[in-house]
Amino acid sequence: MEYPIHTLLYRTVHRQRNVLRPYLRALGLGTGQPRLLMHLVQAGPFSQKHLADHLEVDPSAVCRMLDSLEKGGFVVRGADKTDRRAGLVEITEKGRCAVADWQRTGRAIDRRMLGGFTEAEARQLVEYLERVSANLQQIGRGPLAEKEVAP
C-alpha cells in the first residue's frame, strides 16, 4: 500500500509520542514540555511570547503548559521589571534535573528509533527531514500553488 508522505509522518510521530509518554510521565512531564524546558535551560529566562515563537505554538498553549509546569515546580513565573505586561519564565533546579534525566532517555530512544541504520543513513534521514521541515515552513508563508488547489 502506498501512503502519502504526510500520512507516514503523522503515523510515525503518533507512535513516537506513545513511546515517549511513559518515560516522560515517570519524570512528571507531558509530551510537549521537554522542548520548552530544554530551551529555558539553554538560554536563561524568557517571556512567554518568546517561548511561543520559538516553539511555533500559540501563546495560549505556552500559558497552559506553564500552568502545569509551574504546578509541578519545574519553572517559576517572574515579573519583567521593564515591561509590566510581560513575565519572565525561569527554570528551577528541579526543572534542570528533569531535563538532564530526559536527555539520557531521549538519547536511548533515538538509538532505538534508528536501530538498523548506518551512520550515513541516519545523517541522511536527518538531512531529509530538515529539508521537509524547511519546505513546510515555506508553505506556511504562502498559498499552496500559484493557482489554488480548489479551482
Place this chain on the structure above:
Amino acid sequence: MEYPIHTLLYRTVHRQRNVLRPYLRALGLGTGQPRLLMHLVQAGPFSQKHLADHLEVDPSAVCRMLDSLEKGGFVVRGADKTDRRAGLVEITEKGRCAVADWQRTGRAIDRRMLGGFTEAEARQLVEYLERVSANLQQIGRGPLAEKEVAP
C-alpha cells in the same frame, strides 16, 4: 545546533499539521479525521474497535471523533445486528466527497513538502520513515533496553 531525531520529527509534524489545518478546515474536517474517513472509504463499515486498532488510538478518541464527524454528516453510526454492544460506522456520500477533495489537496501538499527532492531521494525518505516507524512499534512492545535507562 544538533537536534535529536525525535525532536526533529516532532517539529516537522507540528509544522505539517499547521499547514494542513486550513485546507481541512475548509472541508469542515479536523486534522485527525481524514485517516478515519479514508479507511472507511477503502473498506466499508467498521466497528469503533476496529477503527481504534487501525488508527492506533484509544477507542475513546474514535468515539469523540465520530461525534464530530456524525454531527458534520460525514459518517453515520449504525447497529451491528450480530453484536448489540458494537456499532457499525459507515461513511456518507458527503464523507466520500470530502475524502476525494482532500486527496487532491493532500497530493499537492506532498509535492510541496518534497520540493527539491529527486524521485530517488523521496523514495529513500519514505523507506527510512517506514523503518523508523517499524522500530517505534517494536519499542512500544517492550522495555527500552535490556538494562533500563534509569539505573
Place this chain on the structure above:
DNA sequence: TATCAATGATTGATATATCAATTTTATATC
C-alpha cells in the same frame, strides 16, 4: 497630553489524545 492602536498574558470553546471508570451486552464456566 489624551486617545487609540498594538502587544503580552490569560481564559473560553473546540479538536485530538490518553487514562480511568462506567454501562451494556456476550461469552465462558460451574
Place this chain on the structure above:
DNA sequence: GATATAAAATTGATATATCAATCATTGATA
C-alpha cells in the same frame, strides 16, 4: 441456567493545540 469475566462504546479528567475574545499595559500620534 446463574454467575463471572471479557469486550464495545461511552463519559470524565487532563494534556496539547488552535482560534477568538478579553484585560492590562505600552507605544505612537493627533
